[in-house]
Amino acid sequence: MDFLSQLTPMFFLLVLLGTLVGIIFGSIPGMTATMAVAVCLPLTYALGMNGALALLLGLYVGGIAGGMVPAVLLNLPGTPSSICTTFDGYPMAQAGNGEKALKIGVVASLFGGLFSAAALFYLAPVLAEFAIKFSYVEKFLVILLALSVIASLSKSLLMGLFSGVLGIWLSLVGVYPITSGGNGEVRLVPSFLEETMYSGFTLLPVLIGIFGLAVIFGDAAKGLKGEASEGIKLGRGEKFSFNIFKGKLVNLVRSSSIGTFVGILPGVGGSTCSILSYTQEKNFSRDSSQMGKGAPQGIVASEASNNALTGGALVPLLSLGIPGDSTTAILIGAFTLQGIQVGPLFINSNLDTWYIIITALVAANVVMFFAMFFAIRHIARVVEVPKHLLYPVIIMMCVVGAYAINYGVMFDVWVLLLFGVLGYVLAKLGIEMVPLIIGFILGGPAEVYFVKSIESFGNLTVFFTKSPIAIVLWVLIAISIAFPVYMRMHSRNPHAAHSG
DSSP states (O other), rough: GGGGGGGHHHHHHHHHHHHHHHHHHSSTTTOOOOHHHHHHHHGGGHHHHHHHHHHHHHHHHHHHHTTTTHHTTHHHHHGGTTTTTHHHHHHHHTTTTHHHHHHHHHHHHHHHHHHHHHHHHHHHHHHHHHHOOOOHHHHHHHHHHHHHHHHSSSSSSSHHHHHHHHHHHTTTOOEOOOTOOOOOOSSSSSSGGTTTTTTTTHHHHHHHHHIIIIHHHHHHOOTTTTTOOOOOOSSOOOOOOOOGGGTTTTHHHHHHHHHHHHHHHHTTTTHHHHHHHHHHHHHHHHTTTGGGGSOHHHHHHHHHHHHHHHHHHHHHHHHHSSSHHHHHHHHHHHHHTTTTTOOOOHHOOOHHHHHHHHHHHHHHHHHHHHHHHHSHHHGGGGGGGHHHHHHHHHHHHHHHHHHHHHTOHHHHHHHHHHHHHHHHHEEETTOHHHHHHHHHHHHHHHHHHHHHHHHHHHSSHHHHHHHHHHHHHHHHHEEEEEEEHHHHHHOOOOOGOOOO
């Protein structure tokens, strides 16, 4: 196979580098895997497609796994997906078994990561083959379904919908290209800015601003001077043994399956899969009374599921062109930089790249395991690094990266700053960032598919009568909106079922 010749020492070196940097980002509270990928994205332009994927997938896997370090030692989830790791990891650390807790998490993470890589390998091509048969109508409805699922799983359904619509609106700024069926005129731009904003907002500065600068602005508002995280030391309590996993295979498989499935659903997020897996383990565990007090099975459930999210989130990205979470939304930027479009035709048209993705994902999980299992005592010291020393370097990387993306366009730096401030302000106002950014990414294609559908069939009824697939998609859209509304109404009125 041709792709084997592309597995050079440099490829694996980039996987190693990405995974280690990702672990560091994940280990520092507030600096997530998404932030790691966003900040390092501009560096990939000079690496080529294979090098870019090696680095970014390493960052992704390492960032998610690294979140367990502060979760165990500080009771602070390094990433949202590590929230349930705190429930049992921190009590174990308080009892002097921090190193044992982290090693349990590392092994569970490896299992979840490899499980989801296998799921990606087998599921994405099948989904892509099915999606190739979609017309413009079905493609538009798939995007509408993705946005409705994301909105319905937000803290507020209306705010989630508004965030998604706002993202779509921002994506429409600039010229309406003739190649997409437009009139070639600039829209939603003041006349004095038409020349500057002719092409609208470039994706990469927007991503780096929202997931990089906005986080830094938020932390800066809280005050960073002299901040160094202080928590429980690893201790030298009970030694780790693989016998801990005896009888926990069902937990590993169930939690990994939940993580993979949740990853496939666009925009659901790692915290959801972690909570679902932890809850299921608590329901089925024979000794659930110990969970929350330092039970190993709680760490297994949380870490297996949140690392299984990585492969799952890549399934809709590579087969449908729809990002599964905020990090895979940034990965679209990497493909854009390399001139590759993800979607139903991606796998068959880029077989070598497809195998490189699977290889990089597996290699990153293996590197993560060896790095964290054998060097965990050194990695754990990362939580002590003060952010006021790290953030100036990160800001510099963001600015240089934004400036270099389009070969030295200063406007991209202003876009970076604008969306950094905008991301910070909107988050304060309750705007959901994930629906906004996925709306921004999918807004352009949604418009094209909508316009092409109308041009082809002449009226709006085509969206309801074109095919049985369209009807099924409408039913799923209705369910995705109605179910959370019902659940919220039911939770507000818990005695309704017993009234009358």
